[in-house]
Amino acid sequence: MTKKSIFTVIGARPQFIKAAAVSRLISRHEGLEEILVHTGQHYDGNMSQIFFDELEIPVPNVNLGVGSGGHGEQTGQMLSAIEKELLKHKPDCLLVYGDTNSTLAGALAAAKLHIPVAHVEAGLRSFNRNMPEEINRVMADHLSEWLFTPTNEAVSNLATEGILGDKVIESGDVMYDAALYFGHKAESESRILDDLGLKAGEYILSTVHRAENTDDPVRLEAIMQGLGLASQTCPVILPLHPRTTAVLKRQGITFSDNSNVRVIDPVGYLDMVMLEKNAKLIVTDSGGVQKEAFFYKVPCVTLRDETEWVELLALGWNRLVHPESAEHISECVMHAMGTKGQSGSPYGDGKAANIIVDSLFERL
Ligand code: UD1
Numbered sequence: 001m002t003k004k005s006i007f008t009v010i011g012a013r014p015q016f017i018k019a020a021a022v023s024r025l026i027s028r029h030e031g032l033e034e035i036l037v038h039t040g041q042h043y044d045g046n047m048s049q050i051f052f053d054e055l056e057i058p059v060p061n062v063n064l065g066v067g068s069g070g071h072g073e074q075t076g077q078m079l080s081a082i083e084k085e086l087l088k089h090k091p092d093c094l095l096v097y098g099d100t101n102s103t104l105a106g107a108l109a110a111a112k113l114h115i116p117v118a119h120v121e122a123g124l125r126s127f128n129r130n131m132p133e134e135i136n137r138v139m140a141d142h143l144s145e146w147l148f149t150p151t152n153e154a155v156s157n158l159a160t161e162g163i164l165g166d167k168v169i170e171s172g173d174v175m176y177d178a179a180l181y182f183g184h185k186a187e188s189e190s191r192i193l194d195d196l197g198l199k200a201g202e203y204i205l206s207t208v209h210r211a212e213n214t215d216d217p218v219r220l221e222a223i224m225q226g227l228g229l230a231s232q233t234c235p236v237i238l239p240l241h242p243r244t245t246a247v248l249k250r251q252g253i254t255f256s257d258n259s260n261v262r263v264i265d266p267v268g269y270l271d272m273v274m275l276e277k278n279a280k281l282i283v284t285d286s287g288g289v290q291k292e293a294f295f296y297k298v299p300c301v302t303l304r305d306e307t308e309w310v311e312l313l314a315l316g317w318n319r320l321v322h323p324e325s326a327e328h329i330s331e332c333v334m335h336a337m338g339t340k341g342q343s344g345s346p347y348g349d350g351k352a353a354n355i356i357v358d359s360l361f362e363r364l
């Protein structure tokens with residue numbers, strides 16, 4: 001049997017984790033083969049290579065080496081380089097994940113060449129067009145032939161925009177698959193708690209990287225000072241995205257002497273899972289980390305004005321905190337500590353990747 005070829009475009013940290021769940025199944029499928037393209041959007045060892053090493057992701061066929069840049073420059077370079085690869089490989093479909101510039105570039109390049117696009121994590125909306133991710137995800141959804149949605153809410157969002165019927169497949173969330181698959185491996189392989197001298201339930205884990213927070217000096221200062229205040233009650237571990245590290249340095253933002261915030265480099269997924277599982281509370285602006293907090297039943301504070309993952313608010317595991325002042329953030333963090341939400345399983349049963357791979361095979 002001639003295998004059908006899936007051309008996957010990934011480039012940013014959360015996409016490596018999502019692809020780990022799906023690429024593993026593609027590699028085991030006798031009727032499918034994958035051409036894996038890394039755009040090079042993320043390139044530091046701890047933002048890229050570590051995930052390939054830990055999560056058994058196949059070595060990409062090519063790394064386009066696009067790197068950092070303005071939105072137009074970065075997306076434009078990816079578009080042009082992906083088009084060349086698509087013309088060379090002539091795949092049966094293109095597969096993209098999430099809402100980054102790599103997602104948009106992949107979807108646009110393929111749609112223009114009449115190659116069907118499959119979008120995993122389709123239908124999410126923040127309804128805030130100031131977010132680059134919102135533009136990327138709306139465009140990717142409207143360019144796609146097959147839309148794999150993580151939640152019911154995502155299905156309704158697509159319906160509102162006229163995207164209905166067979167195109168929309170409610171697969172569940174591949175990040176939940178990854179959390180189940182790698183959760184045990186993290187327990188046996190990660191040494192991060194010992195390495196950092198941390199005890200379960202005695203620290204707050206935080207991540208901050210979203211443009212709306214890093215690019216607004218008032219918000220960023222409020223967040224860092226808010227974490228500083230909260231850390232006087234419970235120490236904060238902050239594995240910091242390089243984007244945020246660069247802005248803090250540029251703006252000279254530092255923590256006060258009496259704060260107990262420990263800034264560390266970004267960590268691999270297995271260490272991150274251990275830090276999440278054992279945290280007393282998670283404070284983040286990350287999409288993936290919000291959900292992982294829920295998977296591990298750790299309460300979460302999200303430093304944003306809205307979230308695409310509205311189920312987490314409804315279940316009470318997450319709350320939005322507008323980063324208006326350090327005092328407000330610290331108060332909300334204190335308030336959230338020790339809270340619990342209701343049970344529920346809005347992200348499927350951990351078999352999203354199976355549904356995606358089987359549906360792609362059927363449709364191709
Ligand atoms: C991107 C995605 C965002 C996603 C995030 C995941 C877009 C528009 N944004 O944001 O949706 O949540 O990835 O982490 O696609 N940098 C490094 N080394 C790296 C990568 C980045 O130093 O390996 C620094 C550079 O200064 C760069 C900055 O981080 O300019 C931003 O990187 P970029 O990939 O443009 O956006 P992210 O903020 O990572």
Ligand code: UDP
Pocket residue numbers: 013014017207209239240265266267268269270272273285286287288289292
């Ligand atoms: N993550 C990680 N190491 C870190 C920070 C995050 O492995 O130091 C993982 C995290 O567990 C989640 C994913 O990266 O699976 C989330 O990526 P990120 O926050 O960069 O992007 P977003 O999900 O907001 O798009």
